Amino acid sequence: MYELTMLKSALADGTAFRQCTFEVFARRLQNERRYGVVAGTPRVLEAVTDFVFTEEQLASLTFLDERTLDYLRGYRFSGQIDGYREGELYFPNSPILTVRGTFAECVILETLILSIMNADSAVASAAARMVTAADGRPILEMGSRRTHEAAAVTATRAAYLAGFVGTSNLEAVYRYGIPGSGTAAHAWTLLHINEDGTPNEEAAFRSQIETLGVDTVLLVDTYDITKGVQTAIGVAGTELGGVRIDSGDLGVMTRKVRQELDALGAYNTRIVVSSDLDEYAIAGLRGEPVDSFGVGTSVVTGSGAPTAAMVYKLVEVEGHPVAKRSRGKNTVGGGKRALRTHRATGTAVEEVVYPFNAEPPTFNNLNVTELTIPLMRDGEIVEGLPTLEESREYLAKQLVTLPWEGLALSKDEPVLSTRFVGFDAQ
Structure with missing residues (x-):
């Protein structure tokens, strides 16, 4: 409901069509895990494509004015989505999904996206540890x-x-x-x-x-x-x-x-x-x-953690970074993409997050894997995304890249750190 009340207010004050970037990430890993597994991405893309409002649904939204109802009547997401492919590993503050478009079209996707990714990623993360x-x-x-x-x-x-x-x-x-x-x-x-x-x-x-x-x-x-x-x-x-x-x-x-x-x-x-x-x-x-x-x-049940605790936060408005400064819930402003560095042996070293439109940083003596890929363009799912079988094989290979101690069932910190490069102090 708060998504639609914000939409109503944004249409009223003229901010609804500001270009924005929303980001999906997890502040921490659940249930003493040392890594998470991204799951549900294809289901999210299909759900966003199919997300519309019927006349019967609109008739029940009695708290909205006619202008907002008219907007919802013609709603179709027409923005861009980038992020980690399904089967990728993630860590605290990894920019798992980046959603770009107008405030109006992005803000009402929060529950849709999080309800899928939180549940699927929790199950996949638990299942990977069992495997x-x-x-x-x-x-x-x-x-x-x-x-x-x-x-x-x-x-x-x-x-x-x-x-x-x-x-x-x-x-x-x-x-x-x-x-x-x-x-x-x-x-x-x-x-x-x-x-x-x-x-x-x-x-x-x-x-x-x-x-x-x-x-x-x-x-x-x-x-x-x-x-x-x-x-x-x-x-x-x-x-x-x-x-x-x-x-x-x-x-x-x-x-x-x-x-x-x-x-x-x-x-x-x-x-x-x-x-x-x-x-x-x-x-x-x-x-x-x-x-x-x-x-x-x-x-x-995700082995006792039925959610991956992912959140969906506004990080950029009209090209300007915006950040939440609430204690314990602060965010880093600006759109982001990420890469992971590996030693020549294939062992992962760290995750590096950098501004979305910047050139990726370079590293000596380390191999680099880009983690952020195009998922949706102008409201259309990108062709050629991995199948379930391909993502399954990919995840199996990624687990092998973790340092051996990262596979232990321990209460230690995440096995890889996430480092931000190129962001101003906020």
């Missing part, structure tokens, strides 16, 4: 039941961007082409009982094998894990694809299950674990005989 903690072992996303029904789909996309290999959410499979994965829950085993009401785990496993094939994954912890594994191999044989454990001390249980599988000759049967995993629990299972992970709540 690192998994140390090459695949992770499946299975968190749809733990979040809003619409957020479940977009969270899946962000997790896949960060390196998850599949999802149980079929809307995400349909919409984004993410590989689908899923077999059975405890309800399937509980459904199968004898005439006297006693459990019949064998019947459940046999039916699943007959329906889905021997490569399926059987959930073995509904009753007794040891007996569950014996029953699973007894039904499926030693070529069973996998068993899933969803409870208990996973470190202890996976060792016992691996020993049991090997003793039964099922050397190639995989062990899949789930049960409220996050990056710390996954890291704690390094060295254990786990073949893959299923993660739900912690990834769709």
Whole structure:
């Protein structure tokens, strides 16, 4: 609402059509992270393109005058957007997105942009840490039941961007082409009982094998894990694809299950674990005989940080830098772009932010990567932007550039600093 009340006032006092620059950035990283992952950029661009007001919506805006309603009736964003590509790493004060246009057309995009980027980037940042903690072992996303029904789909996309290999959410499979994965829950085993009401785990496993094939994954912890594994191999044989454990001390249980599988000759049967995993629990299972992970709540909620805490601030008016000086919330005025320096080995050194229209600074003995790219021109999405698969591959490569200590699950400061060059003291 405050976006539209500001628009109303700006149209009244003549400032609505001043050329402005707004910037998306995060003052800090959430949840003790040492880096963030930019996610949701393509969704933002599509949302901005589609952002219009219907007559039914306008009729509900009774606090606006006719002049403002007329402006909104014909609203289409016609400005420029530059920023970090999806899958890029970011740090405190990185100029993640730069939006240029009139005050009127830019100011009403704040909530639209931040609601997408804050949610998607929080999920991708959490998921990237989980992928690192998994140390090459695949992770499946299975968190749809733990979040809003619409957020479940977009969270899946962000997790896949960060390196998850599949999802149980079929809307995400349909919409984004993410590989689908899923077999059975405890309800399937509980459904199968004898005439006297006693459990019949064998019947459940046999039916699943007959329906889905021997490569399926059987959930073995509904009753007794040891007996569950014996029953699973007894039904499926030693070529069973996998068993899933969803409870208990996973470190202890996976060792016992691996020993049991090997003793039964099922050397190639995989062990899949789930049960409220996050990056710390996954890291704690390094060295254990786990073949893959299923993660739900912690990834769709951004591992306890459901927002990336990004903000959308006015930094330039008619070419003049403007800056907020509020204590603890101060900003650096002026439009910005950024680059990242790397050693010859590929290891990242620092992030350098410089004025948007200035020549980039030069560096001796360091390689430079420009981070700010064109995303939208005159209201049209730039052609040739990376696909989801390309961004996924790009992020995997960027994580390798971080100094090794930057991948640790610690409470230290961000692994890279952000340095401003070419800005006057404000």
